[in-house]
Amino acid sequence: MAQINVPVVRNILQANERLAAENRRKFDDAGIFVINLMSSPGAGKTSLLEKTIEALSGRIGIAVIEGDIQSSYDAERIQKKGVQAVQINTDGGCHLDGNMIQIALDALDLANVDLLIIENVGNLVCPAEFNLGEHEKIMILSVTEGDDKPLKYPLMFQICSVLLVNKIDLLPYVDCDMAKVRERIGQLNAKGRILEVSCKTGEGFAPWLSWIEEKVAGHKKLRAGKH
Amino acid sequence: MHELSIAESVLEIVTEEARKHGLERINRIKLQVGELAAVVPDSLMFCFELLRRDTIASEAVLEIETVGIVARCDQCDFSFEVRGQVFRCPRCSKPVMELLSGRELSVSSIDGETGEDDGTDQRSCCS
Numbered sequence: 227m228a229q230i231n232v233p234v235v236r237n238i239l240q241a242n243e244r245l246a247a248e249n250r251r252k253f254d255d256a257g258i259f260v261i262n263l264m265s266s267p268g269a270g271k272t273s274l275l276e277k278t279i280e281a282l283s284g285r286i287g288i289a290v291i292e293g294d295i296q297s298s299y300d301a302e303r304i305q306k307k308g309v310q311a312v313q314i315n316t317d318g319g320c321h322l323d324g325n326m327i328q329i330a331l332d333a334l335d336l337a338n339v340d341l342l343i344i345e346n347v348g349n350l351v352c353p354a355e356f357n358l359g360e361h362e363k364i365m366i367l368s369v370t371e372g373d374d375k376p377l378k379y380p381l382m383f384q385i386c387s388v389l390l391v392n393k394i395d396l397l398p399y400v401d402c403d404m405a406k407v408r409e410r411i412g413q414l415n416a417k418g419r420i421l422e423v424s425c426k427t428g429e430g431f432a433p434w435l436s437w438i439e440e441k442v443a444g445h446k447k448l449r450a451g452k453h
Numbered sequence: 454m455h456e457l458s459i460a461e462s463v464l465e466i467v468t469e470e471a472r473k474h475g476l477e478r479i480n481r482i483k484l485q486v487g488e489l490a491a492v493v494p495d496s497l498m499f500c501f502e503l504l505r506r507d508t509i510a511s512e513a514v515l516e517i518e519t520v521g522i523v524a525r526c527d528q529c530d531f532s533f534e535v536r537g538q539v540f541r542c543p544r545c546s547k548p549v550m551e552l553l554s555g556r557e558l559s560v561s562s563i564d565g566e567t568g569e570d571d572g573t574d575q576r577s578c579c580s
Binding site for chain 2: 227228229230231232233234235236237238239240241319320321323351352354355356376377379380381382384410412413414415416417
């Protein structure tokens with residue numbers, strides 16, 4: 227028996243990275259702006275989508291991919307708002323991956339879509355490692371979770387371009403110090419934007435909506451330039 | 454929680470590399486995992502041990518090398534190790550986003566045995 231050592235140096239997630247790159251090409255060809263929305267369970271991802279769709283539908287073509295371990299409850303909530311929504315059930319899987327998005331895209335008509343929002347499985351750990359082909363990673367931290375979350379789950383906070391701090395209407399009742407949230411995000415990800423919102427009252431939505439509208443317009447321009 | 458799918462990918466990669474290099478048995482697999490990677494090494498080891506049964510890597514030992522977080526400041530070009538989750542240049546205190554290391558999740562090498570007995574004690578062809 228000959229003993230040998232084989233240097234490999236291969237990214238373990240390379241298969242997913244390849245699929246994510248294929249998705250990204252598809253999105254860019256169609257001029258669609260794509261968001262990967264991540265948070266812990268119950269932080270308000272679906273509520274944020276409902277409010278965002280209410281405010282923007284009519285002006286922007288929106289489609290949603292819903293990721294959950296089980297049930298089609300969230301996709302039904304989104305469909306009630308009058309936009310296309312497809313549900314992915316991961317059957318125990320803790321995150322979405324590039325392949326699941328490819329399958330979901332087959333079920334969507336992207337012809338009049340300007341904005342695709344992918345709602346990831348509620349989890350502050352695993353979704354951070356798996357690119358889906360999105361343009362921006364957005365995360366929600368709800369004030370009921372506490373100001374210590376950036377310390378405990380640094381990767382997701384480090385890679386998101388916008389952090390939405392939700393449920394700010396509850397700030398008087400919970401132990402979440404916004405100064406600490408800002409300080410901790412500032413250390414992890416100083417370029418990330420922090421927007422304080424309440425999906426319940428609609429407070430703070432204006433900057434979030436204009437951020438989306440700007441991004442969507444930018445991607446539409448890219449499409450116009452190509453065709 | 455996603456360590457199981459990572460362990461699956463590791464097994465796929467090493468099986469493919471073993472075939473490519475004519476290995477009949479894999480003894481050792483070295484991985485690099487960055488400190489910022491959302492992976493728990495113990496959990497990855499556990500998942501790998503579940504999956505390796507009845508494969509070419511059924512006896513393989515998984516060695517995980519942790520890689521520290523190193524960032525480079527694009528203002529003053531200073532490279533430094535990130536400690537205490539502060540992504541800020543210690544020299545000019547500008548926020549730093551460019552990472553030189555810390556997010557690794559890769560297979561770095563495999564030790565194994567080929568079927569041929571070449572009569573020599575060839576421990577390593579490359580290192």
